[in-house]
Amino acid sequence: MKREFDVFGMSCAACSASVEKAVKNVKGCENVSVSLLTNSMSLEGSASDEDIIKAVEKAGYSAQVKGAKVEEKQANGENVQKRLIISVILLVIHLYISMGAMVGLPVGIFSNHSLNATVQLTLSMLIMMLNRKFFISGTKALLRKSPNMDTLVSLGASAAFIYSYVAMSLMFLYPEHAHKYYHELYYEAVSTILTLITVGKTLEERSKRKTTDAIDALLKLAPEKAVVERDGKEVTVDVKDIRVDDIFILYPGSHVPVDGVIISGSGSFDESSITGESVPVDKSVGQNVIAGCINVESNIKARATRVGEDTTLSKIIKLVNEAASSKAPISRVADKVSSIFVPSVIVIALITFITHLLLNAELSYALSRAVAVLVISCPCALGLATPVAIMVASGKGAKNGILFKDAAVIENTSRAGTIVFDKTGTVTTGKMKVVDEISFDDSFLSYAYTLESKSEHPLAKAVCNYAIEKNTALLNAEGFKALLGNGVEATIDGSTVYGGSVKFISTKLELESGVLAQCDKLSEEGKTPLLFIKANKLLGIIAISDTIRDDSKSAIAELKNMGLRTVLLTGDNEKTANAINRIVKFDEVISGVLPDEKEAYIRSFQRDGKVIMVGDGINDSPALMRADIGMAVSGGTDAAIGSASIVLMGDTVSTAVSAIRLSRSTLKVIKENLFWAFIYNLIGIPLAAGIFTPIFGWSLNPMFASLAMSLSSFCVVTNALRINMFNLKDSRKDKKYKFSKEKKMEKILHIEGMMCGHCEKRVKKALENVDGVAVANVSHTAGTAVVTLNKEVSNETLKKAVEDQDYSVTKID
Numbered sequence: 073m074k075r076e077f078d079v080f081g082m083s084c085a086a087c088s089a090s091v092e093k094a095v096k097n098v099k100g101c102e103n104v105s106v107s108l109l110t111n112s113m114s115l116e117g118s119a120s121d122e123d124i125i126k127a128v129e130k131a132g133y134s135a136q137v138k139g140a141k142v143e144e145k146q147a148n149g150e151n152v153q154k155r156l157i158i159s160v161i162l163l164v165i166h167l168y169i170s171m172g173a174m175v176g177l178p179v180g181i182f183s184n185h186s187l188n189a190t191v192q193l194t195l196s197m198l199i200m201m202l203n204r205k206f207f208i209s210g211t212k213a214l215l216r217k218s219p220n221m222d223t224l225v226s227l228g229a230s231a232a233f234i235y236s237y238v239a240m241s242l243m244f245l246y247p248e249h250a251h252k253y254y255h256e257l258y259y260e261a262v263s264t265i266l267t268l269i270t271v272g273k274t275l276e277e278r279s280k281r282k283t284t285d286a287i288d289a290l291l292k293l294a295p296e297k298a299v300v301e302r303d304g305k306e307v308t309v310d311v312k313d314i315r316v317d318d319i320f321i322l323y324p325g326s327h328v329p330v331d332g333v334i335i336s337g338s339g340s341f342d343e344s345s346i347t348g349e350s351v352p353v354d355k356s357v358g359q360n361v362i363a364g365c366i367n368v369e370s371n372i373k374a375r376a377t378r379v380g381e382d383t384t385l386s387k388i389i390k391l392v393n394e395a396a397s398s399k400a401p402i403s404r405v406a407d408k409v410s411s412i413f414v415p416s417v418i419v420i421a422l423i424t425f426i427t428h429l430l431l432n433a434e435l436s437y438a439l440s441r442a443v444a445v446l447v448i449s450c451p452c453a454l455g456l457a458t459p460v461a462i463m464v465a466s467g468k469g470a471k472n473g474i475l476f477k478d479a480a481v482i483e484n485t486s487r488a489g490t491i492v493f494d495k496t497g498t499v500t501t502g503k504m505k506v507v508d509e510i511s512f513d514d515s516f517l518s519y520a521y522t523l524e525s526k527s528e529h530p531l532a533k534a535v536c537n538y539a540i541e542k543n544t545a546l547l548n549a550e551g552f553k554a555l556l557g558n559g560v561e562a563t564i565d566g567s568t569v570y571g572g573s574v575k576f577i578s579t580k581l582e583l584e585s586g587v588l589a590q591c592d593k594l595s596e597e598g599k600t601p602l603l604f605i606k607a608n609k610l611l612g613i614i615a616i617s618d619t620i621r622d623d624s625k626s627a628i629a630e631l632k633n634m635g636l637r638t639v640l641l642t643g644d645n646e647k648t649a650n651a652i653n654r655i656v657k658f659d660e661v662i663s664g665v666l667p668d669e670k671e672a673y674i675r676s677f678q679r680d681g682k683v684i685m686v687g688d689g690i691n692d693s694p695a696l697m698r699a700d701i702g703m704a705v706s707g708g709t710d711a712a713i714g715s716a717s718i719v720l721m722g723d724t725v726s727t728a729v730s731a732i733r734l735s736r737s738t739l740k741v742i743k744e745n746l747f748w749a750f751i752y753n754l755i756g757i758p759l760a761a762g763i764f765t766p767i768f769g770w771s772l773n774p775m776f777a778s779l780a781m782s783l784s785s786f787c788v789v790t791n792a793l794r795i796n797m798f799n800l801k802d803s804r805k806d807k808k809y810k811f812s813k814e815k816k817m818e819k820i821l822h823i824e825g826m827m828c829g830h831c832e833k834r835v836k837k838a839l840e841n842v843d844g845v846a847v848a849n850v851s852h853t854a855g856t857a858v859v860t861l862n863k864e865v866s867n868e869t870l871k872k873a874v875e876d877q878d879y880s881v882t883k884i885d
Contacts, residue, residue: 075115079134084108085108095115159202159203162202186250199263200266210225221451227421228778294363298320314376315379322372330378332361340353345364347721395482444774447778453753469734475719488684494688496643501619503619517544528554548565573600574588590613595651627724627728631732638658640658646663670694673695678699685699730800736807737798821871822856824881835850836849838876845862847859867884
């Protein structure tokens with residue numbers, strides 16, 4: 073089970089790396105992930121909370137089980153602002169005193185070098201006291217042998233301060249050389265470094281808070297109070313006190329407090345905050361309402377079905393938080409660099425100092441270069457490059473009805489080359505209705521109604537609804553059986569009655585050519601014919617149709633324009649599937665596939681790259697889980713959230729297109745951030761070290777180095793916020809996916825002992841359960857299994873999988 077903690081005291085990527093390393097060493101901790109952006113940590117395992125918190129504290133930070141003290145955070149934020157304001161005021165005074173004369177400003181009594189130096193010392197010490205956090209945190213981290221950004225700042229500021237203090241002491245000891253030593257003072261650099269870095273951290277924090285705006289907006293959707301019925305009276309209670317089956321009342325303009333079902337009244341509901349659809353949805357008795365939605369008009373009563381953490385809104389918030397705090401695979405390089413970054417910078421600064429001295433540079437110049445190296449280096453930009461983009465994307469997705477399970481899903485979605493759709497409830501509305509009835513018996517509809525009333529299949533429900541509208545009599549039935557993917561049977565009035573597809577009924581009764589022609593005609597029109605027989609006599613045919621979603625055609629066209637291969641994978645017969653495809657126009661149509669066979673097709677598609685499967689999250693669960701990315705349409709059900717890696721809250725196919733656009737734009741921003749973070753340090757550190765001085769005459773003052781460092785993280789966060797401005801509906805900037813097939817690896821196993829189709833299935837299942845096997849084509853007549861691999865799998869592993877099923881492997885090619 074995943075557990076979450078709040079972590080306090082982290083200031084850069086090196087800090088989060090230290091915490092992660094410390095907790096990973098705790099026995100019983102697995103899948104540890106620390107987020108600098110959200111100051112949180114998630115993990116799995118059996119280790120106790122006390123051991124985990126103790127490990128964090130040993131690393132020099134503090135932690136507690138998820139649920140940080142908001143008051144403490146607010147107080148810390150207010151202290152930072154006060155500290156910043158005072159630091160800026162003191163810095164302005166300091167710069168005026170130290171540099172005013174250089175730009176022709178009157179400095180009065182401060183023209184006296186001794187007085188000037190003394191005041192500078194006082195001002196820099198005051199700013200150091202105000203920003204002592206850098207020194208305390210940096211020193212502790214250094215002593216723990218896990219230096220962080222604060223270590224770099226404190227080392228740079230301390231070196232400049234100590235050097236200035238020594239120069240000032242010499243100035244007082246040798247008054248005749250006061251002018252010379254006065255120009256060796258770097259007090260203003262100390263004040264500027266600390267103040268500008270505090271400015272940068274403040275800007276960074278403000279920008280980081282903006283990345284969580286979407287989550288904050290979701291939290292505000294749930295009202296604190298609600299009106300419920302208690303003992304026949306209307307009572308206002310806290311939402312947390314509502315229980316399942318309580319009756320709550322919705323007035324116009326009020327937010328739905330918990331998930332429920334309408335028991336009285338009807339009206340429109342604004343579900344844009346949940347599904348991303350701006351058009352209000354009309355709802356009446358028997359229909360569900362979702363927590364956080366707004367009742368647009370009329371008074372409505374509803375019965376609570378889900379409360380507390382079980383509501384759809386609570387699950388959405390949980391998913392968004394989990395996705396935002398997870399790590400994308402692309403961030404691994406940055407994490408590795410961050411773990412060694414600070415020690416490397418300290419070494420580079422030391423080498424810089426020594427090298428300049430060996431090249432006969434003045435001590436002050438060598439020190440200036442070393443300090444510049446320390447303060448320009450920024451591990452924070454590296455640490456924030458990926459998580460800020462993931463946080464913004466998760467929030468942007470939630471606003472538009474797209475819920476990503478984790479960061480890896482966002483990255484994988486952007487790299488998918490094939491997208492596979494289920495038909496019913498995905499490309500179509502899933503709202504089945506009877507459109508034709510061909511009867512050969514007066515009691516036909518009663519038999520059909522009675523038989524299908526025992527089934528849970530969507531087609532059966534359509535038949536029942538149609539029969540109820542016709543006031544059809546319900547007969548007595550016994551021995552009902554549902555045959556998956558085929559049909560149903562039961563004993564009615566002493567006779568066995570069958571119902572199902574043409575294929576199924578043809579196994580029970582030889583159908584006349586005229587009947588088959590009628591069924592073919594219905595199928596070509598996109599209708600699904602169901603046949604019913606009793607005592608070897610055809611009772612009649614019912615044709616059922618499912619309406620294609622309004623946006624299916626345009627969505628598939630947009631996906632093609634984005635370079636994705638589109639596939640329709642359906643259990644319907646070939647003619648019905650082709651009728652749908654004549655309108656929607658997929659690249660490929662595969663029909664007549666049973667639910668348990670869809671997973672095998674997904675495996676085969678994965679030979680060509682990453683695959684997205686879009687389904688309803690219920691019948692398609694194996695395929696959704698097998699696909700690299702599973703998208704469940706009309707999310708909110710436990711089955712959908714459990715089996716899919718992306719839950720689409722809207723009822724439109726275009727939401728899937730938006731999810732792909734969002735993931736692509738997010739990956740682009742992450743790459744930009746990582747590029748900026750690496751290039752900034754690759755150019756900034758050599759520039760600060762003075763490497764470009766002999767060639768181009770370029771050098772960098774420590775004060776400007778601190779300014780660059782303070783703005784680097786701010787730039788990364790600000791760039792990530794651009795995702796909020798991205799139009800998910802705009803197809804003008806779509807680019808074609810550069811489709812590159814993965815290397816195809818095949819092995820042929822020669823197997824003895826297979827005698828029939830059942831043997832084939834056993835061997836096929838055993839092989840396809842092996843990690844790395846994409847698909848296995850088994851033939852008992854040829855005595856072979858052709859195995860397609862998506863990664864290297866040893867012959868011994870394949871052989872063992874087959875021999876565990878009591879067959880012999882004689883050779884592997």
